[in-house]
Amino acid sequence: MQADDLPSTTIDTPFDAALSERYLVYALSTITARSLPDVRDGLKPVHRRLLWAMRLLRLDPASAYKKSARVVGDVIGKYHPHGDASVYDAMVRLAQDFALRYPLVDGQGNFGNIDGDNAAAYRYTEARLTAVATQLMAGLDEGTVDYRPTYNGEEEEPEVFPGLFPNLLANGASGIAVGMATSIPPHNVSELADAAIQLIDNPHTEDAALMDFVGGPDFPTGGVLVDSRETIAQAYATGRGSFRLRASISIEKEKGGGWHLLVSEIPYGVQKGKLIEQVADLIANKKLPILADVRDESDEQVRVVLEPRSRTVDPQLLLESLYRLTDLEVRFPLNLNVLDASRTPGVMSLKQSLTAWLAFQIEVLLNRSRTRIAKIDDRLELLDGFLIAFLNLDRVIEIIRTEDEPKAVMMMEFSLTDRQAEAILNMRLRSLRRLEEMEIGKEREALSKERDDLVKLVESPARQRTRLKRDLSTMKEKFGDERRTRIEEVVTTARDIDWSAMIEKEPITVILSQRGWIRAMKGHVALDDAETLKFREGDALQQIFHAQTTDKLLLAAEDGRVYTLGGDKLPGGRGFGEPVRLLIDLPAEVGIVTLMVVKPDMKLLVAASDGRGFLTSGEATIAETRKGKQLVNLRAGAKVAVVEPLAEGDDAVAVIGENRKMLVFLLSELPELARGQGVTLQRYRDGGLADVTTLKLADGLSWALGGESGRTRTETDLTPWRAARGAAGRMPPLGFPRSNKFR
Template sequence: MQPSDTEIEVPFDAALSERYLVYALSTITARSLPDVRDGLKPVHRRLLWAMRLLRLDPAGAYKKSARVVGDVIGKYHPHGDQSVYDAMVRLAQSFALRYPLVDGQGNFGNIDGDNAAAYRYTEAKLTAIAAQLMQGLDEGTVAFRATYNGEEEEPEVFPGLFPNLLANGASGIAVGMATSIPPHNVTELIDAAMHLIDNPGAETRDLMDFVSGPDFPTGGLLVDARETILAAYESGRGSFRLRARAAQEKEKGGGWDLVVTEIPYGVQKAKLIEQIADLISNKKLPILADVRDESAEDLRIVLEPRSRTVDPALLLESLYRLTDLEIRFPLNLNVLDQHRTPGVMGLKSCLTAWLSFQIEVLLNRARTRVGKIEDRLELLDGFLIAYLNLDRVIEIIRTEDEPKVVMMAEFGLTDRQAEAILNMRLRSLRRLEEMEIAKERTALAKEREDLLGLIESPRRQRNRLKKDLEGVKTKFGDPRRTTIEEKPLAARAEIDWSAMIEKEPITVILSARGWIRAMKGHLAPEEFATLKFREGDELWGKPLHAQTTDKILIAGENGRVYTLGGDKLPGGRGFGEPVRLSLDLPAEVEIAAMLVVKPTARLLTASSDGRGFLTSGEAVLAETRKGKQLMNLRPGAKLQVLRPVPQDAETVAVVGDNRKLLVFNLSELPEMGRGSGVQLQRYRDGGLADIALLKAGEGLSWSMGGDSGRTRTEGDLTPWKAIRGASGRMAPLGFPRSNRFQDD
């Protein structure tokens, strides 16, 4: 089919990439990244501009937020009302912005994470800082551009003398890039800027004498070393480790609590408390007994230890590791420069770009003012000529048909001067008015001279900017809220979590269908028969006697091993829970072994095809649900044996399905962390049946069966001793028909 006149044939990938590039550029430059000059994204700039046009001045009355949102989406920002209102809410939240730009009245959300009320219920106006940020918009300081529909105008950037980018920070995700800028203290920023004005060659290290690090609205502790912060400021990329502020509060009787008064920036208090409560309910932090929220106007979270003997430092360190009482706040100083080109800047380059823009604003304001002064001087000169020739001017006006032309020719007036004289009121023709005009002209002439001197002198520009910065600092400066611990933290020692678990004896019971539970105490063997299971289910193997501090190792026939904490097992009431809820053990894989394992233990593992090796308890411990692969199995083989090796064991006895017995030295087995192992015994038919580990000089004993309880011992195992990997000889007469050394 031939394309029509309105259709253009292009390759699909070219059309797609072209359109995606347009979208990406729009997202980067017009939505997600702030401008280095005023620190604002377009939506924030348009919100403040709309509020200014609505005359929502700091000293004025509040107006409905719905009115502001309506103006913004109708005139300047054609996007969703909810996204615009969310941006406006953030500008009003004192816990989100270090220096809020919107003064909100009503429910604008809280640090708990609750949302703001709908915009029909809330009201807002500008703050003094927002007014400062827009100061100079009417003085020709910045360029304006048409809005999206061409009906209105909006400023390209705000000219006000306030370091908003670093003072309030920003965050955003564009296409292929993102930005994350923490807030800072405005006093420190202005001090650094003034130092940079006097010393343009100053390095970032020098600026850190003034800007010691981020200053978050929620306070907290910044625990990174100075060199770490310096590296982040130099590159514009990095992260800051931020902690909650907590202190020990003693009570009568010797008890104590930990009281948290400041939490990390961006952490929702309600979710933080829920996180801590989960640790308590799941027994992941046994030394913590309770958490209470006693916050009113000030934040106050009370953490109650299990007992007064708990080490406060250990409790606090544990909470830092397990909860959002410690976070890492990223730094990615990715901004749009004065040419609207995205790029990552360091602290110095960011301040330098802002100061350069402020010098430009200063010059634009001066040039605009000089132009207005010259326009006014032109009119004043015309007025003075009129006063000096007042009678003749009156005569011309009364008698001439074209008085403007005659006056321009006779007195050398410009068109504007002649028009202004003709528009003068009669009451202005007083002697006093002539004196006022002369006085005004003298003042304006001096002001023009000063402004021209400012335009021509970089030194005067720097002095003027420093003076203005000092005024901003005096007006808006405040003390730092976030405390910085400049000393580098030592490497944190690993916490022995088992020491926090209350040690209690338990009996671990596993059913044939994979249901696991832990009954309190160590059940006697005669009590095993009284255990109840679900219909059609029964006991698997022998119950384990363990402690809540122990690690329970479960091995699957697929060669993978899994670890469960004794304190995390379901209680003994009922039938327990399926072990596969806690472990990623496939439903089709049977359990091969269950035992208590210590990191220092030695274990023997073997597969059904007669291969095996020694391993350590540390090698089999797995901290995740997925476990770890211990034995690499050949096709058709499965994990058959995994059992502890007694410390005094020296001999290995292996019996196959063919009833052949082989005895060899334990030292012939290699110790491995993972692998397929070595051949223990060779089989022509069948495979491995069982393994026993014997002490030196110890014979082989087995049960005679029946109710007699008698055992038989074969003391001399010399006929069956051979090197590892041999076939072996038939087992002694009377050896159990199950081909197992002992019953499970």
């Protein structure tokens, strides 16, 4: 089909332009209509629609509960055309007192718990509004905010809730949009009210000064905030940062001198069930041997008991270890990304968010006052008409009885408006009593006074600020409470915990097969019994040595990479063990040079098949990840041939090539490197390096004679083979093994 033949409804546009335009629409919809809260009421659309639907169902705090299914049905049918599961999940969160600092929904039934258990289905639970939610929606019928049509145009919903309650900061929010996210912790309403009053009195108050009123987040689950005042102030000033939150843990003394740790509050957002699983895994895997047991004795209050291995364990060491290894310490992010009054997303500081909320509350106050003034004017118009009717009651009755069009006659004779005349005609006979005239006069006087006060309020910013301060104080008295999260700065020490001290020290015998299968037998098995070990068919022993579970093992590969294995993490000695390549990322085609116990302060000799080598330290070979680290930079075609620890007192190097020429030179001629190619040990015309070792020149060079005799031979005078590093060398002493190996 040609472009000219396309239907008139088809738009011919580049694909990338059409895609970017539609993606932008989707992104903006996600940001403004789903994921980010509004700075004015702190709610996302789904939360606002949930509370609005419950209000229309008359689920106020004094009414009876109704099924959650009824609420969810109304929300997705009238206001929020999304899945029922997502709407019910949002409703459940509004009812959880461990998720919201000031819950907006009063739930009856199973709404989940701090252990991480899910809520019951919505057909089983019931709900109604809380007093906080009622406060948040106060003024919806007083012309305070605008309404907009629902998605199908059949009904209306408020664009925002006008109530005087700082819900954004009091309850916090979290959400992920397209290209941006928000994370706001909950705060204490009393502190927020005090900070708001301070900003009313002094709009130029700096963010740092607000810290005198808002000390930091106040989580519903309590806990301890351990950041410094400067760190918290910096986060609030920029709207971005994070807070370090710890569980509330006390050291409880027992009879007999023992003790245990008691966890009474856990960090916000941490599921107690998963936290206990974390601690139990540490015990089961012996990652924290100074901890013996964990017990959950919680009822309505959190009570988790942690038993140390013995009374001699340092409580602070155990606490610090638990903070590092479990979610007993977490970081809660702060990203105060919200929609402002113009529905524009942006990151605000604490001061900016409170200022924007106060500006909205002033707007609500003015809208409410103007709406009330208009209603008073309407009522005063009618009352004036009633008074005219009472003053001319006989004439009004005569007109009604005699005239065919009494309304027009009264309007002309008494200068009444259409509404006044209509109201007079609709009056009941009982309203004509003298007492009613007096009541109308009193009502008119009261309304006139109220109108004068409202006009003064609308015209005076000072009166508006005073009124808002008084309302904030009332709100604080009604909903304010004590802070739950304590703020205790903890200075992190520079010392690192020796995690090897956390591993229970036990002797093991490490066995590595030629095909790379590894295992660790308990205890120090006699090395002479290696012949009794069993291996898979076609496999055999490569190395066997003694170690401890606290040791780190160095595995050197032919490609120049080194890997670190923990002695406590090796597979057990039963069976054939496991392939070592399951523990580290060692390619299948790369051979293993050696496996040994490594200490940070030891020295090692490293040599490649092309005759280059260098000295290195044990610390340089320790790798932190499964991928290991590159130790030797090999030239093309070369591979690592020897990685050997230096014995104490060694002062020389003996190297022999495949050409059966041996060279001895001083150890001091080798450089010590953390990584590199090294220097030439021996020069070859053909072939490469066969073996290398270190020795004491004074003791000479020894080698095994072979056979079962176990005898060795020693060459004490090595002068014929002594030369500078990089020489060609000469034929070895008589009787040297034909394998060209020193061991």
